[in-house]
Amino acid sequence: MKLDKLCGERFKEWPSDCVVDSHALMIRGGYMKPMANGIFSLYMPLKRVTRKIEQIIREEMDAIDGQEVMFPVCMPANIWQESGRYDSIGKEMMRFNDRTGSPMVLGMTHEEAAVHLVRDYANTYAKYPFMIYQIQTKFRDEARPRAGLIRVREFTMKDAYSFHTSQEDLEQYYDRCYKAYERIYARAGLPNVVAVASDSGMMGGSVSHEFMLLTPIGEDSIAICSECDYRANMEAAESIIKNEGNTETKALELVNTPNTSTIEDLCAFFSCKPQDTCKAVIYQRNHDDSFIVLFIRGDLEANETKLTNFLGCNIHPAVITAESPVCAGFTGPIGLDKNVTVLYDTSLIGLESLVCGGNKVDYHYTGLNIARDVGEVEYHDFAKIIEGGICPKCGKHTITVSRGIEVGNIFQLGTKYSKSMNMTYIDSEGKLQNPIMGCYGIGVGRLAASVCETYHDEYGPIWPMAIAPWQVHLCAVRANDPEVKAFADGLYEKLQAQGVEVIYDDRSVSAGFMFSDADLLGVPVRVIVSPRNLKEGVVELTTRDKSYSEKVPMDNITEAIEALIKKLS
């Protein structure tokens, strides 16, 4: 490819709407152009990167016996009604009617389509197990697209679906896929992606893992044990609190506490620690706005995912007005409106004397003993795990919390979809059974952005050879010099004839301009042909990461380039 005709604008200025490096560099480097919020067109360099990523994914999916198929982007609503997700998924799913008035949806995931495709075929146990996958465009109407390709509305995704006749078989396959994912990230240049236990969310099922690239710009929080191999998404990490101290019983007393609607104010007022307070965190159910009050130790935060899973419905932070059945800033367990759902976090177990809201403005109780003053209540885990918290696996206070980008996920779905969509097979004993499913996703564009996020400098991306848009960036400095032009043209043709992927810059621009464009394109091997070099009988060979630079005799240059490509592959 000749650079002078490569579509895409390259420029130096940091775009004002970019908050992460990969987003800024992909805009500055002519990789993509936004068309609407969270919707991008890709220029050739990024299309080449994503195609290479897709090919790596394809090879690894084929290696674990995956069958590449293709599901529609536009689906009739009826299969989503069968699974129940037509109603349970909210505004993220795009809906419309076709010309006949039939309701349609845009695919944001394809469990329903996968079951539809194989449910007639896979009617006896002998046809199991199998896995089907596709690499296809998806649309998810995200409320807050951000960070370029990290969170978009339209994206290319590899989604795979496996079907099994036993949980053991699913688990075996799940493990094969887990390992295939590790190979995919390693091949794409991200060997340090870690798998973490995750919440299954709208997918259903029980066991699931997310593959996380640990980076400060990540959207997810991940709890990692520094002593054992425990890793979990904050959403899914069990919070274990062992209360020591605070075992002195006091009498319950209602106290006037003006201007103490926050835990901070309250602790200052009573000279106590947040751990000695019983905080109320208040939500409302999305479907009927009914109230939920979670009581939790004052220093901890509520984990909304755990609450949602426990309640079986979506919730939002409460909007409290004069008509609400709770008193903002002063809600406590004693005398609370009976229509409110009350939950207790396990962090309150063993605390004998707490400060809590008095359910009227400017009043708190002190000396709260839940068992004595409220009665026997059920405690569940609703808290976010904390830095320095107890590891659920090894039991030590060794939890650290990091940020991560989710670059893939795998789910053990169980029979959620096969049951709801009535997919059955006859087992070896002649009985009808629902197959057990797994599903496995990787977002292609997000992975490309994650690699860029990991490998870049201030001048541009530094693509790993395996997914670089080209292998070699050939710069003819002073291409108006006939000798330079002739040598560079010849080299370009020779390399191409040998199957090397070359981007060739023979524009009449300064070397500085040329090199800053090359930095933005991030091609791993750079070859510089210039009058000065040629006078010395050499060509300059460097790497984009600036770790290598050598002058190679003109006659040996193709061999040297091929050796360097091999070394970097």
Next chain:
Amino acid sequence: MKLDKLCGERFKEWPSDCVVDSHALMIRGGYMKPMANGIFSLYMPLKRVTRKIEQIIREEMDAIDGQEVMFPVCMPANIWQESGRYDSIGKEMMRFNDRTGSPMVLGMTHEEAAVHLVRDYANTYAKYPFMIYQIQTKFRDEARPRAGLIRVREFTMKDAYSFHTSQEDLEQYYDRCYKAYERIYARAGLPNVVAVASDSGMMGGSVSHEFMLLTPIGEDSIAICSECDYRANMEAAESIIKNEGNTETKALELVNTPNTSTIEDLCAFFSCKPQDTCKAVIYQRNHDDSFIVLFIRGDLEANETKLTNFLGCNIHPAVITAESPVCAGFTGPIGLDKNVTVLYDTSLIGLESLVCGGNKVDYHYTGLNIARDVGEVEYHDFAKIIEGGICPKCGKHTITVSRGIEVGNIFQLGTKYSKSMNMTYIDSEGKLQNPIMGCYGIGVGRLAASVCETYHDEYGPIWPMAIAPWQVHLCAVRANDPEVKAFADGLYEKLQAQGVEVIYDDRSVSAGFMFSDADLLGVPVRVIVSPRNLKEGVVELTTRDKSYSEKVPMDNITEAIEALIKKLS
């Protein structure tokens, strides 16, 4: 791939809803499954076929300096409003609002997206010419999907867009693309696809060609000259009529003609030929239902595409009631309501005495001489070309009409999109100009179906090697025989290790069952390992088209297979 786990049902019965062979065979062979009207999921064999077709297209597009990019499937309406097509395209375009209420569309073609992607970049003449293309899912809400993958609503298409600074440059590139298309069809196994002049329809622009596979099941009619190289879609073919005879002038006379509302009745009544009548073909404009009457020689038919292009609006056959300004079956040029748009086809030129409607029930005029009785009128070409008609190129009566499937199209768009979307560049003299565009499409699935339509027998498709789902179909007949199993397993591994694409059937089924499945999968080379063969020390090697069958010594089989693959490639 092991056949025992290949997803997809294969069966013998012709599906009742299939009217063309490729549709029936692709359903019977487990290639695809319908999810809704005109929407299919693809199983692995068809996905492999389409991926190979995509790769051929990609290579040929790259060879003419195409840059592969990616446009969104879901686009904001605003760029379609800029070009004006948001309003001019009808129900085929799917529209919806996103969660913020912004109007969106599903891409059915991407001229707007192409201009959006490059209009900031390509701001000076030095950046031209260039071509960008994508291979991406499209949605077009066809009123009448039919014939399997021939006419669908969701489809994968390669669409390319070129940008130029002069008409000459566009024409040169158009010609390169034309030749690239010929190579694509030849490589995919369809060397006999012909290019025909076509109507540009909703794309705009002037010159355009369709690439047609001539087949009786085609949806398009194509006029072909048997003497010269003239070929055109019926929609675009110029109709040339030279009237000889009928030069005798008669007086105009109103005649009572009961029960003669058709040309046939009329000719019987007057004992004349249809060529001696002036037929009225009546339409209404879609937007206001106003009437259009086309007068045309009685033996010819109206070409709606020509009418639409002339009128600049969409039309439909008139619905005539008592209130209509025309008299059904008796409409003629004399005394016609003034509010009706009247058009005359060139086929009426030179006819001195015609029978025409009297504009009242059961009356016709005889002796009509248009110039004398109506006055000077304009004649335009509104007729369909006819079998045996005059070739617009060589002038002989050598036109034949054939059916064809459109497997690709190329358009010279001119400045329609660059002007409406305000894409400009500075030319070498410093002046602002709109670039000139071309666009070039190929439907991937339709091409796959066309190949299947061309190469099949009653038992299944006969895929050409270049796009076959696999190269070799290995059958282990009586795989429960340990010797058969061991030899076939070994051969399977050996072939795979050598990079041969093999589908391997080692199921415990009869040879007949195995072979009919193999026929449905249509893999070009078949290898049969059986107890009887092995006893003779041979393996049977055949081709799917039944033209070749040989027994090859066991020791030479891999070489023989590779030689046969090479021969068929």
